[in-house]
Amino acid sequence: MRSTGVIPSRPKRRLWFGSGIGRLNYRHKQRLFIYGGLLIPLIYFVVIRILPILYSFNVSFREWGMLSPDKPFVGFDNYATLLSDPLFLKSLVNTGIYVVVGVPAQLIAGLIVALLLQQVVKLRGLFRTAYFIPYVTSVVAVSWIFRWLLMKNGIVNALFIELGLGPQSFLYSPSQAIFWIIAVMVWQNIGFQMLIFLAGLQNIPKLYYEAAAIDGATGWQRFVHITIPLLNPVMLLSVVMASIGFLQSFTQVLNMTGGGPLDSTISVVLHIYNLAFKSFDMGLASAATVILFVIILMLTLVQLKVLGSRFQQE
């Protein structure tokens, strides 16, 4: 690219390829570095995350036998099969329970811990660490420890018997199991929730509370009229993230009950996993993935709209 005759008046503004990076001026190099730095993760994200998602749309419209060389296009057959499959519908309902029970429980528990921690002056770091540790512990390990604690002859049942409550079935009861799994998930996520709320609480100016106190507002009034509204953006983030988390319930379910007893705990993602890696039916699994993707997208949009608009009015 020696002949820069096209733009003779600006010989220094060469295109960077072919001219050697070393000959670019500082500003260009800086830009190149920044865009290059941004581009690499972007390419990675597109290739590793976005393309497979688009590809799974394609797979969901095919009969994708793992081993058969031809993968015929079957239109919406996979979707129709799924929507008439009682097990898939059951997994949808269960996932709904995970979200509806899990999200508020996690938020309330996290908020309570954060509020309590804010009052604590001594040993604050210790408490914070104690509550955060479960979040960074391996989910598989936690699941198995709770499975051990909650087994019929486990420690928790020994305690129940000692208290005269009688033995419980816990994970072997179709009516209880799902709530025990949710409890474990909430327990594990309290730390993260607490951290977000603590950050949010720290951003509320003390001045508001002082002013309210002078006006004679009670603790509860201050909480309802100052803390909650000003925590709204943080809550929005929490609700959206927790919802997505519970919609994708998988590891705890797989390791604690495997979806049983009587399919009472099976989640959509576990069902997808079974379809894909146990039955080797990628077409059905992809269709289920697409359905879940749409649900997550819709729910997130609705949450952003509803909760977000409330925040803007405040």
Place this chain on the structure above:
Amino acid sequence: MESGYFSFRPSKTLQLLIAGLLLLSITACSTKPSEESGSVAVTASGDQTEPITIEYWQYEFPAKVELINTLIQEFETEHPNIKVKQTNFPYDQYNQKVATLVPAGKGPDVINLYYGWLPKYVQSGYLQPLPESSFPGIAEAFFPFVDTAKLNGSYYALPTGVRTLGLFYNKDLFTKAGLDPDKPPTTWEALVSDAKALTETDKNGQLVTEGFAWEPGSQLHHWFRDGLLYQAGGKDTSEDRRKILWNDTPAGLEAFKYLVDFATVHKVGINGFYTDDANAFKTGHAAINVDGSYRLGSIKKDAPDLNFAVAPLPGYKGKSTQASFWANAIPANVTGEKLEAATTFLQFLISKGVQEQWVEKVGELPAQKEVALQDKYVNDPLLGPFISQLNDANAHFFIDETQERTLFVNAVDEVLLNHVPEEQAFNDLVTKTQKLYDDYWAKQDKKK
């Protein structure tokens, strides 16, 4: 060149980076060819022709991978003109890898498959029948269960090792309960009465020791299909594997009831006791457990001091146990010299010497009568009981192990948790399993 806080000096950085990368690639490259040239030199001395390389695929199971590596060395010394390369995939991704790599032209020449997958592989046209001239007299040489590898009239795969179910029992607990630790139960009735005698509960009525470890999701669904059902006089499926025959005779319901009664009537075991049956047995909290021969290895490792013994499964009207195996097959696209080499390697894999090493290093039983029925195995206190059952072993056909197991576990749970009558739960189970088979065969028929 500007020098500043945010200066980027690609020339130097790049130089260093490139130099580093080059160095790495040089060292990486230099080690490989030297290894290869070493082995080429060996082969060249034995044979003038270029060696043929074939690929062997199996899943990642450390003992098996290690043994195959040793066997490959042994084989290459015997056949200097053939080289074998082993590739392994995690069990969960195995079929996925095969499905993506084979169409891309990266297929193996000999492939190790679970016998239950064979129908799927054969129907998709991935495998070729084993050349009859190279593998004569399979039916006579192998135990009868090898017939599950016979599809459309030809054998498509042969096992190196097999597993069967047996009765594991804790001798100390037998002595404690006043039973003779050298007399394990041999009949259905004896199993129930022994299990009752072995069961221990505390003052609250909670189980302390299970007489019989009861975990439908582990091996009991296999025990039902290949053990109890046949022992009661029933059959698993029709000859063409299209129809579930469990409730064609009263045997099926009898077998189902027998199994469920351990938990509901005799109350000698529950699911989830010490998380699962294998764990309960290993920790000495279960006296009797129906489990596979592969458990010998894990007991040796996890509970070396456990005072246990193995017995054949108790019988009723007849004897029967479950067999399952991983088998070696040759993909359809392997031809010419490669096919010859693959056939030679497969012959080597099922040879007596290899099967003997397989028992000792992996713990799976020999699949050939001549190898298995040697005194050293038959008289082995732990292997013997499994070997003695090989003649009565059935390997059931299945379409989807996970789904079929879930159906079975759910049927048992219906009785246990929802108090559905056994007969209704059982008939439901048959209907649902049959539907699974009907859907599968309908798809297969459509493809033809």
